[in-house]
Amino acid sequence: MTKETDVDDMDTPEMPANLTFLRRLVTVLTIIMIGGVVTVVALLVIRLNADPAPLPLPDQVTLPDGTTATAFTVGSDWFGIVTENDEVLIYDQVTGTLRQTITLD
Template sequence: MTTTPDGDDGAALPANLRFLKGLVTVLTAVMILGVLTIVALLVIRLNADPVPVLVSPGDFALPAGVGAVGISVIDGRTVIVGDDGRVRVYDSESRALLQDIEIGG
């Protein structure tokens, strides 16, 4: 009896093992494609030029005598923390005051 290099002696695999072998092969191919896709997306995303967000506290109408302690841009809104203990939320495009919140006591 002759054997092939992979140890198969000419007998066919049972049907359930052939099915399992096919599933493992498909799973391996899908996993390789998934890893390649993730790597490609990371390369594309990390090589993209960052879009700068240019916002100056001077562009917003703070009350007289109030300075900006902190500024942040979140979802199209600009949040400015004033030195008077108030947080002011402005619309980034129209520069209109949306909300004024008192913090502290």
């Protein structure tokens, strides 16, 4: 008679301690990397869906009569305002005086 052994009866060899540590380390690092990727994607989605904050028009600027600003940009020592009449008004950033007027075609 042969005695059949169950799979449960067999002794499973124990894993070495350093292999167990390595397995746990890989699992923890995988979880951390998944969390990092989810965080980066969430921050990108939040940042890209946010409305851009418009730059405020400086208080010391007085636009010529009858002009309305449609765009505003800042340079190193100047700022420019595009009007709805297709003109670019370049102002000095320190004094607020009009430096140059450029008419667009």
